[in-house]
Amino acid sequence: MNLQINRLTENIHVELLPKLQIESVNPHDPIKVCHIPYPWMLVGTGNYAAVVHHPDFPDLVVKIYAPGRPGFEEEVEVYKRLGKHPAFSELFYAEDGFLVLKRLYGVTIWDCIQLGIRVPKRVIQDIDRALDYARNCGLFPHDVHARNVMMYEGRGLVVDISDFLQQEYCSKWDSLKKAYYWIYLPLIYPLKLRVPLSLLNFVRKGYRFISSSINRLMGNYK
Numbered sequence: 001m002n003l004q005i006n007r008l009t010e011n012i013h014v015e016l017l018p019k020l021q022i023e024s025v026n027p028h029d030p031i032k033v034c035h036i037p038y039p040w041m042l043v044g045t046g047n048y049a050a051v052v053h054h055p056d057f058p059d060l061v062v063k064i065y066a067p068g069r070p071g072f073e074e075e076v077e078v079y080k081r082l083g084k085h086p087a088f089s090e091l092f093y094a095e096d097g098f099l100v101l102k103r104l105y106g107v108t109i110w111d112c113i114q115l116g117i118r119v120p121k122r123v124i125q126d127i128d129r130a131l132d133y134a135r136n137c138g139l140f141p142h143d144v145h146a147r148n149v150m151m152y153e154g155r156g157l158v159v160d161i162s163d164f165l166q167q168e169y170c171s172k173w174d175s176l177k178k179a180y181y182w183i184y185l186p187l188i189y190p191l192k193l194r195v196p197l198s199l200l201n202f203v204r205k206g207y208r209f210i211s212s213s214i215n216r217l218m219g220n221y222k
Contacts, residue, residue: 005092005100008057012098016040016062022050024066031066043103046160053103061089064098072097075162081137087130087157104159106152109176110145113184116194119151124180126156131173139164144173 021034030045036052043051043061048069053061065072076099079091093100112119127149131141142163150157163170188195 001092004057004060008054008060008062008100009093009095011054012062012100016052016054017064017096017098020052020064022064022066024048024069027069031069046162048162059103060092061101061103062098063101071162072099074165075099078139078161078164081139082134082161083137085130085133087126087133087155088161089159104150104152104157106150106157108147108150108159110147112151113146113188113195116192117151118189118192119180119184120154121185122154123151123156124177127158127173128177130156130158134158134161134164140167140170141173142166142168142170144170144176146176 015037019035019037020040022031023034024031024047027047030047031050033042033045033050036042039055040052041055043053045051048071049063049065051061051063063075072094076091076094079089079094079099079101082088082090084090089104090102091099092102107115107117109119109123111117127144131144134141139161143160144158148158148160150159187193
């Protein structure tokens with residue numbers, strides 16, 4: 001594995017970073033990927049970083065932070081505390097705003113809902129146990145939502161742990177669980193219904209607006 005990591009990091013410095021073009025236009029939206037050099041491929045994007053992989057290294061991915069966006073050092077610390085756990089990725093290398101991580105395969109819960117792929121209860125339970133494990137490591141699960149958790153072979157995975165050092169309470173996972181048990185499991189799961197992307201985005205933006213409004217209101221009473 002060390003030889004693989006050395007080969008990959010050399011490729012990152014020589015081929016990927018000089019030609020990669022990414023930018024974060026809005027911190028609340030996924031970053032914009034303008035160019036990825038061949039044969040690198042995009043795995044996904046977050047609000048601050050992009051995840052790419054090279055076909056010669058199928059079990060590894062590279063997470064690269066957009067210029068000017070924070071969180072790199074914090075994410076490195078989180079991975080150090082987590083160590084090895086089946087529901088999380090694993091950090092192999094970190095330098096200059098990029099991380100080399102174990103690749104997690106699967107489909108996000110967001111995509112499952114959109115595509116009509118059934119999400120069994122065991123997936124939700126796996127993620128719950130993984131978040132409890134993180135808390136026992138001195139971390140604070142934060143920003144755990146449908147795009148940041150995945151299902152692979154019927155098991156749950158947590159994809160993004162970059163905000164797990166933020167100590168304030170985050171309600172996103174609790175809200176997602178309530179929606180799963182109250183709406184998804186009794187209504188959507190049995191029929192394998194597909195939820196349109198436009199409706200999912202409406203719910204996402206509505207949740208963000210309501211949450212921010214509540215936070216502002218509570219702040220006025222402190």
